[in-house]
Amino acid sequence: MATGASQAETALVIGGGISGLLAARELARAGKRVTLVEREEPLGGAVGSHQLAGLVLDSGAESFATRTPVVTNLLGELGLEDQIVQPNPLGSWLYLPEGAFRSPSTGVLGIPGSFDDPALKQILGRRGYRRATLDKVLPRSAGSTAKTLGELVRVRMGQQVLNQLVTPVVSGVFSTHPDKLEIATIAPRLLDGLAQYGSLAAASAAQRAASPAGSQVAGIEGGMNRLSEALVDELLNLRVRLVSGFDTIAVDRDPSDGRWTAIQRQPHSGERAAVISADLLVVATDAQTAVRLLGPYLPASALPAVKPGPEVALVSLVLDAPALDANPRGTGLLVSEQATGVRAKALTHATAKWSWVADRAGEGRHVIRLSYGRAGQENSPLSDLALHDDQLVTLGLHDAGRLLGVPLSKSSLVAADVVRWRTALPSTGPGHSQGVAAFRSALEDLDGATAVGAWVAGTGLVAIVTDTAPHIQRFMQRNSNL
Ligand SMILES: Cc1cc2nc3c(=O)[nH]c(=O)nc-3n(C[C@H](O)[C@H](O)[C@H](O)COP(=O)(O)OP(=O)(O)OC[C@H]3O[C@@H](n4cnc5c(N)ncnc54)[C@H](O)[C@@H]3O)c2cc1C
Numbered sequence: 251m252a253t254g255a256s257q258a259e260t261a262l263v264i265g266g267g268i269s270g271l272l273a274a275r276e277l278a279r280a281g282k283r284v285t286l287v288e289r290e291e292p293l294g295g296a297v298g299s300h301q302l303a304g305l306v307l308d309s310g311a312e313s314f315a316t317r318t319p320v321v322t323n324l325l326g327e328l329g330l331e332d333q334i335v336q337p338n339p340l341g342s343w344l345y346l347p348e349g350a351f352r353s354p355s356t357g358v359l360g361i362p363g364s365f366d367d368p369a370l371k372q373i374l375g376r377r378g379y380r381r382a383t384l385d386k387v388l389p390r391s392a393g394s395t396a397k398t399l400g401e402l403v404r405v406r407m408g409q410q411v412l413n414q415l416v417t418p419v420v421s422g423v424f425s426t427h428p429d430k431l432e433i434a435t436i437a438p439r440l441l442d443g444l445a446q447y448g449s450l451a452a453a454s455a456a457q458r459a460a461s462p463a464g465s466q467v468a469g470i471e472g473g474m475n476r477l478s479e480a481l482v483d484e485l486l487n488l489r490v491r492l493v494s495g496f497d498t499i500a501v502d503r504d505p506s507d508g509r510w511t512a513i514q515r516q517p518h519s520g521e522r523a524a525v526i527s528a529d530l531l532v533v534a535t536d537a538q539t540a541v542r543l544l545g546p547y548l549p550a551s552a553l554p555a556v557k558p559g560p561e562v563a564l565v566s567l568v569l570d571a572p573a574l575d576a577n578p579r580g581t582g583l584l585v586s587e588q589a590t591g592v593r594a595k596a597l598t599h600a601t602a603k604w605s606w607v608a609d610r611a612g613e614g615r616h617v618i619r620l621s622y623g624r625a626g627q628e629n630s631p632l633s634d635l636a637l638h639d640d641q642l643v644t645l646g647l648h649d650a651g652r653l654l655g656v657p658l659s660k661s662s663l664v665a666a667d668v669v670r671w672r673t674a675l676p677s678t679g680p681g682h683s684q685g686v687a688a689f690r691s692a693l694e695d696l697d698g699a700t701a702v703g704a705w706v707a708g709t710g711l712v713a714i715v716t717d718t719a720p721h722i723q724r725f726m727q728r729n730s731n732l
Contacts, residue, residue, distance in 0.1 A: 267295020357454025554685025
């Protein structure tokens with residue numbers, strides 16, 4: 251074990267997504283000499299940018315949830331508070347086997363917060379609607395032991411609510427199916443609400459009411475990628491050493507002094523290798539990489555059975571299509587798995603949703619983003635992800651026309667790009683939260699190393715911002731006398 255305060259001065263962060271950037275910031279602000287190493291060239295991970303037709307657009311995350319003020323506060327600290335923008339209040343749509351419908355007002359995760367919205371009858375059909383309202387009279391114990399969101403919704407409100415309302419949201423936002431989404435990870439308060447109010451609708455409404463009024467999300471003028479940019483600027487000011495283009499293949503701990511060493515390889519430059527050592531190590535990668543790197547130093551019983559998370563391909567289209575000026579489907583659509591004739595699972599009409607995108611695109615020009623990769627089709631020959639980029643663009647153009655109800659020909663296409671996210675979304679099935687808790691608890695007994703990231707904190711900026719700084723502060727405190 252290392253001794254003496256001066257030896258706990260260096261820190262190495264592996265992974266330069268938003269979690270790694272936040273961890274490095276916390277360590278540097280506490281006076282550590284920090285190096286951050288990232289495999290890819292641009293830092294920011296899933297909060298990044300790409301350029302098409304002269305527009306800088308978000309390549310991954312494009313908004314943040316406003317249910318808590320944590321992201322707003324962070325943006326304030328970074329000088330971006332006055333750049334926060336609200337999406338246009340056009341509402342979104344659902345694309346169901348029966349056609350396109352305006353989304354009804356719901357509580358959370360597509361779960362109705364009441365049964366009063368007349369659109370529900372249309373969307374669920376008479377029988378589906380009647381089954382959903384059984385939620386009001388079922389005993390509160392019904393669904394109370396559910397492990398997944400799918401099971402809870404099916405028991406309380408029936409299959410039709412699951413298919414038509416909840417699955418499109420979960421599939422569009424988390425790229426998974428509600429049957430694979432552990433309640434303890436995604437919405438632990440729903441079960442408490444069910445116990446309290448005796449109805450899932452009331453629990454969903456209560457959770458929604460706990461959020462501030464108005465839109466549930468906000469963005470940044472210029473895109474969420476500016477958050478990564480601002481964090482990188484701050485890290486440079488804090489003299490953090492940023493190293494990108496290096497893949498960490500293994501970490502090693504010297505038992506004589508407790509220092510951690512990361513063995514790196516630069517895949518794009520003749521396989522150049524490098525070694526970086528530090529007193530403190532923070533692994534801010536996806537689950538599989540984190541368990542591979544830190545697993546050798548932990549008891550086997552503390553290693554979660556991590557599975558690869560869902561992959562998603564985003565197809566962005568810039569179109570000269572004045573027919574879209576009327577924003578025919580509001581800010582976009584979520585697509586039911588049962589819908590036929592389209593393969594996309596979600597579409598965002600970015601120029602309708604964000605005024606700053608429309609202003610920068612100019613008159614008659616539209617930005618559409620479609621997402622592909624249905625849950626359950628990972629590594630399957632059925633998956634659209636097996637298509638080449640140019641095939642996905644053709645499919646995207648077809649799907650956009652269908653979903654928006656406006657024919658779109660290839661001649662309207664100004665530019666297109668496909669971004670594939672392979673590791674940014676964790677798998678969060680039953681047992682996930684327990685596995686994460688056991689892993690983190692075992693890390694507490696390991697000197698000088700810890701893990702952050704969406705797979706431990708939860709998917710999305712709110713979960714990551716809420717978790718990372720306090721976790722790193724506790725980590726530094728625990729290791730202050732190394
Ligand atoms: C398409 C998409 C859209 C999303 N939209 C939203 C949204 O609108 N709002 C929202 O709140 N959230 C959204 N999310 C979720 C949110 O973006 C993620 O939860 C968050 O960005 C994950 O951050 P992270 O740092 O944990 O992981 P990542 O961003 O995945 O960063 C991990 C980094 O570690 C690096 N790495 C991995 N292994 C190694 C290694 N061996 N050596 C070196 N580096 C390594 C990776 O290259 C990567 O850059 C979205 C996610 C995706 C994929």
